[in-house]
Amino acid sequence: MYAMKKLFTFLFLMFSAVILAQDKNEASKIQIMEASCGQCQFGMEGKSCDLAVRIDGKSYFVEGTNIDAHGDAHANDGFCASIRKAAVIGTIKDNKFVVTYFKLQPITKQ
Numbered sequence: 404m405y406a407m408k409k410l411f412t413f414l415f416l417m418f419s420a421v422i423l424a425q426d427k428n429e430a431s432k433i434q435i436m437e438a439s440c441g442q443c444q445f446g447m448e449g450k451s452c453d454l455a456v457r458i459d460g461k462s463y464f465v466e467g468t469n470i471d472a473h474g475d476a477h478a479n480d481g482f483c484a485s486i487r488k489a490a491v492i493g494t495i496k497d498n499k500f501v502v503t504y505f506k507l508q509p510i511t512k513q
Contacts, residue, residue, distance in 0.1 A: 431492055431503075432492065433490050433491070433492055433504065434490070434491055434492070435488055435489070435490055435491075435508070436456050436457065436458055436488070436489060436491060437456065437457040437486050437487070437488065437489075438454065438455070438456050438457075438465075438482065438486070438487050438488070438489040438491070438505075438507070439454075439455060439457075439482045439483075439485065439486040439487060440452045440453065440454070440455065440470060440476060440482040440483040441453050441454065441455030441462060441464055443482070443483040443484075444482070444483070444485070444486050445457060445462040446462075447462050447464070449464075452470055452476055452477075452482070452483055453465075453469075453470060454468065454469055454470040454473075454482060455500075456489070456491065456500050457486075458495075458500070463495060463498065463499055463500040464499050464500070465493075465499070465500050465501075465502055465505070466499050466500070466501045466502070467493065467501050467502035467503060467505070468502055468505045470482050473505075473507050474507075480510060487507055487508065487510070488507075488508040489505055489506060489507050489508055490504070490505075490506045490508060491504060491505050491506075492504035492505075493505075
């Protein structure tokens, strides 16, 4: 009976470690996505200019950084005038995209 409890405990701990490791890896994956002003470029409801990202055609306001932390939003290449690419790490929570990493990508000439 003691050996069975020990085996069960070992299997439970291993299973828990696998589950936790998968969640951490998924949340730390860098993704390239569109970023811009939610109101000016993505047509979202709001009272001021706020940073947003678009994932699979759906827009989410960003928490963890703000529109002014990435240059002048109203410049020609700013978030209110253009849609930019950004490398981000984060998760969707309560219909917002909570970032732990956000790096604006350089503009590529086409």
